[in-house]
Structure formats: C-alpha cells, structure tokens
Amino acid sequence: MKIKLLFLCLILTVLADAQSYIFGKVTSEDGIQLSGVSVINLRTDERSETTAEGQFMIRADRGDELRFSRKAYTRSSLTVNETHYENPVTIVLHSIPTEIEAVNIRYQATGNLKEDVKHFGDRGKVKTLKDDLDSYIARKSSPEAMAPRHGEFVQPVGPGIPVGKVKDRWDDVDLMQYLAESLGSEFFTEELKLSPTEIQPFIYFVFTNFDRKQALKYGAADRSVVARFADAAQKQVEPYRNRTAVQHRTP
16 A cells, blocks of 8 residues: 555655646748757756757747747747646747858868868869979988088088978968867857957957967867867957956947
C-alpha cells in the first residue's frame, strides 16, 4: 500500500512540473524541421535549443515571452498562455533572402596555422610573383659570383643597416571584421547588450589590451583567438559602457 501511494505521489509531481514546460517544434516556411534554433525565455533568461528534428522543451510561466532565433532566419516570438500547455506549439521561421552577387565566401580558419596562412594575403598572379621574388632573394649566390673583380673596391664588412620589421598580413580592420563575422552580431547585441552601431567601436576598445600580434602577423585567427577575444569582451563590456557614459556627460 505504501509503495502504491509513493508511486502515485511521484506521478502527480511529474504531471504538475510538466505544466510549467512548453513543448513544440520549429520549422521553416517550407515545412523543413530546423535544428539548432535558439529558444530563450526573456524573463528568466533560460535557454534551450531545437533537436535534429526541430523539437524543443523549455520552462515558462503564463505571460512569459519566448524568442526563437537562428542565423539566416527572421526571429519569432511567442507569449505563453494557458493553451500552450495543452498541446505542442509549432513555430515557423522565415528565411532571409540573400542575393547571390552579395555573398562573400570567406575561408574559415581551422586552427592549422600552416594551412590557414595559405588562404589569406595575396592570391593568384600577385602571390606567384611575390613567391618567386622571395625565393630569388633567399637563394644564396655562389662564392664565384660574389667574389670581387680585379681592381674592384670592396666595402668593409660591418653590422649593417636595419631594414625594419616584416609587414603584417592583417591589420586591425581585417581582424575586427573576422571576429565580428565569427562571433556573429547576436553575440554583441544579445549577449553583451550592445547596439549594432557600438559593435566596431567596442571591438577596437577591447583591442587596447588584447594580444593579437600573431593573428596580424600571419593573417589568420584560430578558435583559440576567437575564444580569448570573447572572454575579454565579456570582461570589458562594463568598462566600455562606463567610458561611453562619461563621454556623453562631458559637455
């Protein structure tokens, strides 16, 4: 008898808790089930993500607003009411049309520096010409060719003249664009609560104390660089807001 009573209480507890969850699926306008859709409860900041079949489950109270977003699709929102606990909900996201001519396919760094460097910097005939020139400069001349001719003045050997550092393959603008594309605008607008116009100034603000010499030198940034920047951005967003607030108050 005690076991049956305990089992009944367990069932009632599960059913009561289930009433606080919203179940459903997310599809495209063509009826394709969408995986990887971010589902956020804006009141509690609780997050979930759709499965490979487009299904999701998230805790929500009546009146909570749920937001659904995925890259290349328009966002959608749902205000929870009593009926949403009774039957699964279906959310439809509409794809954002893009013009083929405007698509800029950019190589994604793999973390293999030797391989990544091949995809940045000069390409085509310019790269071939510079490679040939570098090879020619690096080639050692024979002792016979370097020997002075009879009666020719020979400059005494000295320490030489410094020729300066090798030019970086990237500058800060290249790295800023790469980080913005890799992290996506939602990282800055939703995670850090910045406006779209603040994204570029904020990245430059983080650059003030961000080690980026290797990325600029080789024209490539692997996942570790992106991760370090994301961590630095989380720490620098409050100082950035404080500095911006002071500038606005200054007459």
